[in-house]
Amino acid sequence: MPLFSRSPEDQVYQPAEDTFLLRDAALAEVRSDDRVLEVGCGSGTVIAALRERAAAVVATDINPHAVRAGREQGVETVRTDLFAGLRGPFDLVLFNPPYLPTLPEERIDDWLEYALDGGPTGRATIERFAEEVGRVLAPFGRVLLLVSSLTGVDEVRKLFADLGYIVILVAEERVEDEDLVVLRIGRDLCRLTG
Amino acid sequence: MKRSLLPILCCPVCKGDLELRVAEEKDDEIIEGALFCGACEVEYPIREGIPNLLPPTDQD
Numbered sequence: 001m002p003l004f005s006r007s008p009e010d011q012v013y014q015p016a017e018d019t020f021l022l023r024d025a026a027l028a029e030v031r032s033d034d035r036v037l038e039v040g041c042g043s044g045t046v047i048a049a050l051r052e053r054a055a056a057v058v059a060t061d062i063n064p065h066a067v068r069a070g071r072e073q074g075v076e077t078v079r080t081d082l083f084a085g086l087r088g089p090f091d092l093v094l095f096n097p098p099y100l101p102t103l104p105e106e107r108i109d110d111w112l113e114y115a116l117d118g119g120p121t122g123r124a125t126i127e128r129f130a131e132e133v134g135r136v137l138a139p140f141g142r143v144l145l146l147v148s149s150l151t152g153v154d155e156v157r158k159l160f161a162d163l164g165y166i167v168i169l170v171a172e173e174r175v176e177d178e179d180l181v182v183l184r185i186g187r188d189l190c191r192l193t194g
Numbered sequence: 195m196k197r198s199l200l201p202i203l204c205c206p207v208c209k210g211d212l213e214l215r216v217a218e219e220k221d222d223e224i225i226e227g228a229l230f231c232g233a234c235e236v237e238y239p240i241r242e243g244i245p246n247l248l249p250p251t252d253q254d
Contacts, residue, residue: 035202058199067244076199078245084206085238085247135209 011065013042013115017175025171025182034091044070063111088136099151122151149179205231
């Protein structure tokens with residue numbers, strides 16, 4: 001099928017095992033007074049499930065089809081790169097990042113690519129997220145991040161630990177030859193003073 | 195977008211405040227309009243209720 005005839009659904013990452021694992025972890029984590037941000041909301045499945053469970057929800061995606069899909073589910077969406085156009089603060093930030101290790105020659109140039117391509121290591125977008133999330137995260141805020149064994153769970157844990165965050169594994173599931181995990185990431189409160 | 199979203203938005207480049215410019219409002223929602231960054235002198239469009247806060251060079 002030629003690219004230009006793809007329907008909007010074909011250009012948005014559709015819910016799969018990773019989506020549902022993050023959604024269930026988020027439902028277990030969310031508090032009624034949380035201001036929640038989902039970064040890279042795709043179809044909007046995760047954030048829509050939290051609408052009635054949180055004080056406020058908002059979602060971002062760089063993909064114009066995805067922000068439309070989220071809005072159709074009744075969620076306020078903003079088209080932006082990660083959280084570039086958001087100030088926060090958010091009590092809970094959710095992210096199912098593009099995490100597949102992808103070589104430049106493997107890239108296909110369309111919107112779905114943004115949902116999958118994690119660069120050669122699979123961690124390119126996660127590294128940018130880790131560096132910048134502190135700007136929009138409330139002091140006691142938490143991040144739920146979906147990570148695959150294909151991306152390197154230990155490497156991602158170390159990445160956040162080196163930035164001063166405490167990382168806990170809160171959910172895991174084996175899907176074919178891949179382990180999916182959800183990491184709960186928060187500031188090391190002992191280091192907040194000073 | 196609802197007006198209540200404005201305080202949590204910022205310019206994606208300089209992180210400064212944005213000024214809301216409404217062209218069409220319906221049922222408490224801004225459907226068409228723009229968000230203006232005075233410091234960067236850049237206007238970010240709001241279309242079909244969704245603000246587009248991609249830097250001008252990345253807009254399609």
